[in-house]
Amino acid sequence: MSETDTPMVDDLEHELRAEGVRITRQRVAILSALANSSDHPSAEEVLERSRKQDSSVSLATVYRTLSILEGRGTILRNEFDGTGARFELANKPHHDHLIDVDTGDVIEFISPRIEELQAEIARELGYDIVHHRLELYGKVRNRD
Structure with a gap:
């Protein structure tokens, strides 16, 4: 199973489809970067990780994808003092x-x-x- 072929990536794809968003190679790379994150990446870090899979990923696509997933409650935006917006999957137990x-x-x-x-x-x-x-x-x- 590749890192883009995981249940979590499938779940994230489902959330985007529910909003009428087309699943492109770039979005799959973004979803994979999110699904495989064990930390709290910024949008720029998601971009960097996504580009390892698909160099054509743009920051605008990262922001749009993050915004949709946040709006659906699939990811959480954290605003820690001085660190800017950081993201994490919402399916974790409270911590x-x-x-x-x-x-x-x-x-x-x-x-x-x-x-x-x-x-x-x-x-x-x-x-x-x-x-x-x-x-x-x-x-x-x-x-x-």
């Missing part, structure tokens, strides 16, 4: 982010303790949480 302020690296983490504390705080204030996003910004500690 939070730690952003390295020196490198811009984004580390995903899951903490049941944090989830419980947030729910407790909301309850004490008379609310139920319907959505939240937690972003921590940090620097690697010196390991002296």
